[in-house]
Amino acid sequence: MILLDIITFFGRLHPLIVHLPIGFLLLAVIFDLVSYFPKYQVLKSAVSFTLFAGFCSAVIACIFGYLLSLTGDYDTTLLRHHKNSGIGIALFSGILFLLTHPKVRLIIPVSSRIFSALSVCLLGLMSYSGHLGGNLTHGSDYLSLAELTKTKREKPVSAEQAFIFEDVVQPILEKRCSQCHQGGKLKGNLSVESLTSLKKGGKNGPAVVAGKLAESELFKRITLDPAHKEFMPSDGKTPLTKTETEIIRWWIEKAMATEGKKLAELKGNEIIKPQIASFLGLGGLVPNEKETEISQKINPAIPLTLDNNLVINLRNSGFEARVMLQKPVMLDITLPSNSGKKGSELRKLLSPLAKNIIWLNLSENGLTDNDFDFLKDCTNLEKLRVEKNPVSDAFSNYLSKMPHLEALNLNETKITESSLTQLRKLPSLKRIYTFGTSIKGPEDGVINLGSK
């Protein structure tokens, strides 16, 4: 919730209140004019009161308008004219009201026709001021002939054919910035309307400096910490997505903030092409827009729950059992070295929770191939350490059904080259550690199978 102070609150009522004097004064002028027809002559007597109502509401509208002008960054010239003409209307309508009073009429004799001419002038002044007010809120091109004849930009057919400024950068700025930085409302004196106005910048210097990110105020502001008071867009408006920021960065830094150039004409465009394609909805990279969410890839085969007693039992038998995640239950189990445990005991203790074991460390326990029988059940293993055990090539048979195994530590075992062929077939295996074995490979024994 945004708490507004009272000034802002009443200020923002101005566009609402302002329609009261418009209505009243218009009605007063209409009453006055139609009273020349005998049929409506009776309305002449209503002019005085209607003018009074118009005058009062005009004064209130002026006050609220003034309050609004304190809160927003508006174009100063426009604002000044609007303010003066608005006050003018209030004064003018007050004078007209006084002129309807018989006693005033005795002192200043004004004929009905002159009075009517004056009230038409009031109408003119009101139109002028209303026009300025509209420009302030919506921008001068909101309701214009240009708007009527404007044709919609053709959507580019591919990222290469897109004009970097016109098709990509400008729409981003239009979407994220134009609300406060275009048309009549120029906060910080910055307009994002054209490249020229961006380079001219606002009161904190140029918004965009070709090739120089550090000097480009616009880029600096959109990449600040969102909690920073100078962060843009301000006031909790939707910030630029990562893709959009990356595009603007590339445009300023690498494309030297050009306009009228297609992406294909620009050097080094390969880097930014996927982002631009994604921005234009032409496929390509699908960015992770919801960055606050923690994205984890978790194997769906891991059971969601586990009998806690099994873990307690395991711990009481001398194992270290670390819970890596609660849901699903992911376990990291370590058998302290030289524990003296053998195959049958391992099977008994580990098999009931085999599917929950994700990391397993059985290093330095004098285990031989036959002790690993239980491993067949551990189909969700991701990391397995059996280093410093006298295991041989027969051991790799137990691993054939481990689709998720990523890292395997075989340091200081009796494993030989022949196991490697079989291990390479494992779909997820990325790293095999073979330091201190007979396998000839990299000096540190780390065999990288690359990403698959």
Added chain:
Amino acid sequence: MSHHHEDEFRLHTPEFSDLNKKLDRRNFLTKTSLGLGALAVGSLIAGAKGFGGTLSKPAVEGSSDLEEEILRALPHIAPKAKRVVYLFMSGGPSQFETFDYKPKLVTMAGQNLPDSVRKGQRLTGMSANQSALPMVPSIYKFNRHGKNQTWISELLPHTAQVVDDLCIIKSIYSEAINHDPAITFFQTGNQLPGRPSIGSWISYGLGSDNQNLPTFIVLVSKNGQKDQPLYARLWGNGFLPSKHQGVQFRSGKDPVLFLNNPEGYDGKDRKEMLEYLSKLNKLQNDQFGDPEVDARIAQYEMAYHMQTSVPEVMNTADEPDEVFEMYGPDSRDSGTYAANCLLARKLLEKDVKFVQLYHQGWDQHGSLPKGIAQQCKSTDQATAALIKDLKRRGLLEDTLVIWGGEFGRTVYSQGKLSADDYGRDHHPRCFTMWMAGAGVKSGISYGETDDFSYNIVRDPVHVHDFQATMMHLMGIDHERLTYKFQGRRFRLTDVHGKVVRDILA
């Protein structure tokens, strides 16, 4: 006291009865005079307890429920790292002579730092009154290394060999400009002393993976220049239960004092004795509920375990010569940085969760070329050896290695700039750290500074962001591990911090 207790504490042995019978003059006076007073005090305490019992107990229970609830939810994320080793380069290593290559400075050497770069930012009192701020490039050369052709200073030839395993962050920034607040900020997330350190938070949140060694161990190298002090509160537990404080292993022969049995005692009934002591302590604790008693019980138990585990882990006799050669000649001299790196590896092998090394002496306000060369010489080889050693043992797989200081240094020379000598003042606005191992991308550089390494131009990483990222890798959502103290929930990252997703593998 019930009969059950009397039996347990063996109050009816003949020796004890004899003692009771010896009612000499002193005992008589003590018992009779104090006895009356004690009666009075006893009733007072009983009253107070009755009063407190109704009011304060629910509150105490409520808070422990909250604690349990928070701890039960851990870990929040499937962790990538099981252990952390944090090599803290205390004093603020210069980024210019190590990782942040700034070739354009060569042409600008001796020129004054432009105001357009400094933008009126604060300097320390040590150089704020200098008449000029002449910029100075690194006197040492840089070369390209690794598959990504990363620029690394010639002072770090060994680190350069492992660059493909590192994730170098060139855009770390801090808020503090002087040593103690800056290092306290890094360790506890707050510039003022009193909050728990990173290792304590990790120990509190995740517990231990080895009941025989402390979860959080600190090693301070003896061969660093002791130009800036380190205090034990940097690895203190703050308001967390005391058993989570870091245990410092001293350099030299006896890493933990008083672990050996005293002369004339064979230690055979040590376990029995401790169990008895623990019963007494628990009895005391039932009455007062003081968490410090729990901590004391835990410490006695840990000390007992350490009587065997520490000599075992300190024993380097099994290490082949090749290992000592890898870590460098210092590694045979217990307490040096190199020896501590080797010891750290042995502790990590035993699944100690958080090992923190400190190496002082990086505070080169003057004579930087000479000083930093010395510092690099005494740390570079062992640091790289630790990475290599962990990697070949398969431990880099689930160990996170962190290297860095509390801030960086200025582009301008503090004091007189001569052809071959200069100094650099503190600079918190940007500096370099690196991470390696579990869960971080390897072989990359992240973040960028301007041509003066004065301001960050790309991907800034705040200290809290670094802490949040580290906790994320350990499986902790930094916003959810909180501890209520004095009516407020505290966390390591205060109310800040964002995980730096771009460096996660």
